[in-house]
Amino acid sequence: MIASSHSADTKVHEIARMSxxxxxxxxxxxxGRSRLMRLKMESSIVQKVADKGIKPSLNPPQKIKVKPTTKN
Amino acid sequence: MAGVEKNILNRLYFVAGCMFVFALAVVFKLVSIQVVQGDKYRAKAEESTIDRVVIPANRGNVYSADGSLLATSVPKYDIRFDAVTPSTKTFEKYVKAFSDSLSNYNGKSVAANEKNLRKARKNKNRYYLIARDIGYSEYLRFRSFPMLSLGAFKGGLIVEQTTKREHPMGGIAQRTIGYERQDADGNYTRPGLDGAYGIKYLRGTDGSRLKQKIGKGRWKPIADYNEVEPKDGYDVYTTIDVNIQDIAHHALLEQLEKYKADHGCVVVMETKSGEIKAISNLGRNKNGHYYERLNYAVGESHEPGSTFKLMAVTAALEDKVIDTSDVVDTKKGVLSFYGKKVRDSRRGGYGKISISKAFEVSSNTGIVTAIDQHYRKNPKQFVDRLYAMNLNQLLDIPIIGEGKPFIPHPDNKKSWSGIALQWMAYGYGVSFTPLQTLTFYNAIANEGVMVKPQFLKEVKSFDEVVVPFKKEVINPQICSKETVAKVKKLLQNVVEKPHGTGHGLYSKSFSMAGKTGTCQKDYVNKEKLNYISSFAGFFPAESPKYSCIVVIHEPDKTVGYYGADVSGPVFKKIAQKIFTDNPMVDTIEKLEVVDENVESRFNKYFELAEKHITIMPNVVGLPAMDAVALLENMGLKVKMNQVGKIKKQSIKRGDKVRRNQEVILEI
Incomplete structure (x- = not known):
C-alpha cells in the first residue's frame, strides 16, 4: 500500500518533469520555426543577397510545355 | 479512625466524580466534533490537501493558407535573480563573469551591469529582473551564464514561465491575425482573427481534476481519470498568403517611409473567391517608425475621393442615363453649387471631353457635371442605385470593429443637402472603409458578382476539417454585364492611355487596371488640410485574378500626394511580384524542331569532319566552338585567346598534321 502510493508519487514528479x-x-x-520563417521570407533573402548583386527577376520564368501527342 | 477513613473515601469519590465528568465532557466534545461539526471540519481538511486543479486547454493555432504558423501559444520566460541567495564567496567569484555575459546580452557595459548586481545585493533584492519575455533558446543561454548556472539554491536563478501568444511572422499582418487579451478588470480586447474566433474555435474548454498535495509543491491526482477532460482549441486556417503578404507589407512600408505618411493600408483579394491574400496596416508612432497599430483596412471609414467615381459612373451607366462616349463640358475646371466650388486638379479643366476621358483623367468637374445633369431632379434614383449595389451595407466580416459605410439618402433630410449629390459624385460626403471599396472593385473585376471578403479557409482539429468556409456571394449581379465591360475598359484606360492618371504605372509586360484617388482630408480647416492617396484596381486587366487597394493617409505634401505617385507604386509592386512569380506557359506541339539554318551548318561541319583526318582543314570563318571540336577530334592541341569566329590559323590548310601538334587560332 505504502510502496504503491510512493511509486505513484514518483510517477507524478516524473510526469511534471516531462510535461x-x-x-x-x-x-x-x-x-526555430519563427526564425526560419523570417529568414525564408523573400524580403529578407533579397536583403541578404543584395551585396552579391543578385536581385529578383523582373520577368516571370518561362515554362515550355509540350502538348502530349497520342501515339498511333 | 473510621472518621478519617470515611473522609478519605469521600475525597476519592469527589476526585473520581470530577474525572468522570471530565471524561464525559471529552466524550461529548469528541462526539460533537465527529458528528455535529464533522462535515465542516472534514471539508476544511480536504481543502488544504485536496484541490480541484484546472487543466488549461491548449489554444489553437492560426495558420496561413500554405500552413505557415501565424499565431501560436508558446511558453515565455522571465529571468530574475535572487541577489541574496548566493554566498559571498560565490557572488564575488562569479559576479565579474556574470556581468560580462550579461553585457553580451543586453549591450550595457560590463561595469554598469556589475554595479547593478552589486546594488541589488546590497539592497537585499531577491527579485532582480534580468530579462523579460524571452524565448526558449535565450532562456537556455541564461541557464549557462556564470552564477545562474549554479541553479536556484546556489546561484539565485529564478525562472518564471508564462504562456504567451506568439506571432512567428513578427510585425507582419499582426493586426489582422490579432490576439485576445484580458485586462485587470476582466475586459477583453479582441482585434483580428485570433480575437474574433477566440471564443468560438481557438480557446477550447478547460478541464479539471481533483488532486492531493504530496509535497515539493506537487499535487497528485486522486483518480486516474480527469473529472472534466480539457478540450483543445481548434486550429484556424486563414486565407493569407505569406509571400504576397510579405511583398505587400514591405512595399507599403517603403512608400510610407518615402512619403513620411501618417498611416496606410493595403489589401489584396482573390477576385473569384474573395479570399484575402494579404492585408497590411501600418501606422507611424512618435519616433517615426511604422508598425501595425490599427486595422485601418477594416475599421477606418473615410471619404474615398476619386476612387468613388467608379461607383458613380457605374450607377449612371446602369441607369442608362449616360454612355462613355457622351461629351461633357469640364467648365474650365471650376463648378459652383450654392457657392461651393468643385475644382479640377488641373487648372482650367480639360475642355469638352468624353465621359470616358473625364474618368481617365479623373476630372472632378466632368464627372460631377454628368451626374448633376442627369440626377439633379431625381437624386433618389442615383442613391437607390448605389444602395442596390450593396454599397451602404456592412460586409459583416468576422473581425470586430468594421467601419460603417455611409451614403446619405434624400429621404433623410438630416444628412441630405443641396450639394450632397454633386459632392457624392466625386467621393465626398460618403464614407467607406478600404475593404468595402475593394469589395466593389472586386465585383467589377469579377463580372459583376460581388463576393464577400473571406478571411478563413477552414477550421481544423488536427487533420480533420471541422468547419469549412465557402465563398459567400453578397450580390450575384450588381450591374449588367455590359456596364461591367464598359467600366472595366475605363479602369484599364486609366493605366494604359497616356492621358490616364495612372499611366505612370504602365508596364509593357503585364497589364493592370485601376483608379487613382487623391482625396482631401480635414478640408474644413485649410491649415490642417491633408490628403488621402489611394489606388484601387485589379490585375491582369483582361482576366483579373487579384484585386487590390492601397490607401495612404496624410503623405508629406512637400514630397507628393497624388494617388498615382503615393499609392500606385505599392499596387504595381504587388502586381509585378505576382506576375513574376507565376511562370508564363508556352505550349508547343512537339519537341523535334527542324531549323534549316542549323541543319545546313551541321551538315557542313559533318562533311569537314568526315573529310579531314590527317590533313589540316580550313577553319577560318568557322565559329571557335566548332573549330575546337573539329581539330581536337583530329588530335591537335588548340590554343586560342577568345571566342568568336576564327580569323587566322597557324597551320596552313592542306598541311599534314600529327597528333598532339599545337595549333594557334586567332579570332
Whole structure:
C-alpha cells in the first residue's frame, strides 16, 4: 500500500518533469520555426543577397510545355 | 479512625466524580466534533490537501493558407535573480563573469551591469529582473551564464514561465491575425482573427481534476481519470498568403517611409473567391517608425475621393442615363453649387471631353457635371442605385470593429443637402472603409458578382476539417454585364492611355487596371488640410485574378500626394511580384524542331569532319566552338585567346598534321 502510493508519487514528479520538457521542446520548435520563417521570407533573402548583386527577376520564368501527342 | 477513613473515601469519590465528568465532557466534545461539526471540519481538511486543479486547454493555432504558423501559444520566460541567495564567496567569484555575459546580452557595459548586481545585493533584492519575455533558446543561454548556472539554491536563478501568444511572422499582418487579451478588470480586447474566433474555435474548454498535495509543491491526482477532460482549441486556417503578404507589407512600408505618411493600408483579394491574400496596416508612432497599430483596412471609414467615381459612373451607366462616349463640358475646371466650388486638379479643366476621358483623367468637374445633369431632379434614383449595389451595407466580416459605410439618402433630410449629390459624385460626403471599396472593385473585376471578403479557409482539429468556409456571394449581379465591360475598359484606360492618371504605372509586360484617388482630408480647416492617396484596381486587366487597394493617409505634401505617385507604386509592386512569380506557359506541339539554318551548318561541319583526318582543314570563318571540336577530334592541341569566329590559323590548310601538334587560332 505504502510502496504503491510512493511509486505513484514518483510517477507524478516524473510526469511534471516531462510535461515541462514537452513545453520546452515545443517552445524550441516555435522559436526555430519563427526564425526560419523570417529568414525564408523573400524580403529578407533579397536583403541578404543584395551585396552579391543578385536581385529578383523582373520577368516571370518561362515554362515550355509540350502538348502530349497520342501515339498511333 | 473510621472518621478519617470515611473522609478519605469521600475525597476519592469527589476526585473520581470530577474525572468522570471530565471524561464525559471529552466524550461529548469528541462526539460533537465527529458528528455535529464533522462535515465542516472534514471539508476544511480536504481543502488544504485536496484541490480541484484546472487543466488549461491548449489554444489553437492560426495558420496561413500554405500552413505557415501565424499565431501560436508558446511558453515565455522571465529571468530574475535572487541577489541574496548566493554566498559571498560565490557572488564575488562569479559576479565579474556574470556581468560580462550579461553585457553580451543586453549591450550595457560590463561595469554598469556589475554595479547593478552589486546594488541589488546590497539592497537585499531577491527579485532582480534580468530579462523579460524571452524565448526558449535565450532562456537556455541564461541557464549557462556564470552564477545562474549554479541553479536556484546556489546561484539565485529564478525562472518564471508564462504562456504567451506568439506571432512567428513578427510585425507582419499582426493586426489582422490579432490576439485576445484580458485586462485587470476582466475586459477583453479582441482585434483580428485570433480575437474574433477566440471564443468560438481557438480557446477550447478547460478541464479539471481533483488532486492531493504530496509535497515539493506537487499535487497528485486522486483518480486516474480527469473529472472534466480539457478540450483543445481548434486550429484556424486563414486565407493569407505569406509571400504576397510579405511583398505587400514591405512595399507599403517603403512608400510610407518615402512619403513620411501618417498611416496606410493595403489589401489584396482573390477576385473569384474573395479570399484575402494579404492585408497590411501600418501606422507611424512618435519616433517615426511604422508598425501595425490599427486595422485601418477594416475599421477606418473615410471619404474615398476619386476612387468613388467608379461607383458613380457605374450607377449612371446602369441607369442608362449616360454612355462613355457622351461629351461633357469640364467648365474650365471650376463648378459652383450654392457657392461651393468643385475644382479640377488641373487648372482650367480639360475642355469638352468624353465621359470616358473625364474618368481617365479623373476630372472632378466632368464627372460631377454628368451626374448633376442627369440626377439633379431625381437624386433618389442615383442613391437607390448605389444602395442596390450593396454599397451602404456592412460586409459583416468576422473581425470586430468594421467601419460603417455611409451614403446619405434624400429621404433623410438630416444628412441630405443641396450639394450632397454633386459632392457624392466625386467621393465626398460618403464614407467607406478600404475593404468595402475593394469589395466593389472586386465585383467589377469579377463580372459583376460581388463576393464577400473571406478571411478563413477552414477550421481544423488536427487533420480533420471541422468547419469549412465557402465563398459567400453578397450580390450575384450588381450591374449588367455590359456596364461591367464598359467600366472595366475605363479602369484599364486609366493605366494604359497616356492621358490616364495612372499611366505612370504602365508596364509593357503585364497589364493592370485601376483608379487613382487623391482625396482631401480635414478640408474644413485649410491649415490642417491633408490628403488621402489611394489606388484601387485589379490585375491582369483582361482576366483579373487579384484585386487590390492601397490607401495612404496624410503623405508629406512637400514630397507628393497624388494617388498615382503615393499609392500606385505599392499596387504595381504587388502586381509585378505576382506576375513574376507565376511562370508564363508556352505550349508547343512537339519537341523535334527542324531549323534549316542549323541543319545546313551541321551538315557542313559533318562533311569537314568526315573529310579531314590527317590533313589540316580550313577553319577560318568557322565559329571557335566548332573549330575546337573539329581539330581536337583530329588530335591537335588548340590554343586560342577568345571566342568568336576564327580569323587566322597557324597551320596552313592542306598541311599534314600529327597528333598532339599545337595549333594557334586567332579570332
Amino acid at each position: 515541462n520538457e514537452v513545453k520546452e521542446l515545443r517552445s524550441a520548435f516555435v522559436d
